[in-house]
Amino acid sequence: MTNDKITKKFNLEDRTAQFGENVIKFCQKIPRWPVTDPLIIQLVKCGTSVGANYCEADDAESRMDFRHKIGICKKEAREAKHFIRMIIIAVPSLKEEAKPLWQEAKELNLIFNSIYKKVK
Numbered sequence: 001m002t003n004d005k006i007t008k009k010f011n012l013e014d015r016t017a018q019f020g021e022n023v024i025k026f027c028q029k030i031p032r033w034p035v036t037d038p039l040i041i042q043l044v045k046c047g048t049s050v051g052a053n054y055c056e057a058d059d060a061e062s063r064m065d066f067r068h069k070i071g072i073c074k075k076e077a078r079e080a081k082h083f084i085r086m087i088i089i090a091v092p093s094l095k096e097e098a099k100p101l102w103q104e105a106k107e108l109n110l111i112f113n114s115i116y117k118k119v120k
Contacts, residue, residue, distance in 0.1 A: 015108070024047075027047075043087065053072040073108070079102075
């Protein structure tokens with residue numbers, strides 16, 4: 001793996017932005033009805049919030065501010081996992097398409113959890 005590929009793979013700003021974009025694209029495929037409408041709204045909110053809060057963490061005013069915003073990233077990624085799971089229950093035909101999105105939410109949650117624990 002070249003340094004460019006390593007840098008790209010671990011560039012959290014790009015990775016979280018891509019996650020948000022993928023959440024939006026996924027949500028556009030979900031059939032709209034009373035059960036899915038609130039799930040779509042919640043998934044878009046938390047899925048796009050991960051990247052927005054990471055940008056804020058990157059511009060944090062202090063270590064405490066950084067840790068707080070990373071904590072929000074961690075929570076939002078975990079919340080995205082939850083809503084992806086609920087959407088799979090509501091629309092089982094999207095299960096295979098949802099798997100990589102759920103996996104990315106899980107990985108982001110683990111990454112932010114690790115960062116959060118290291119920053120005291």
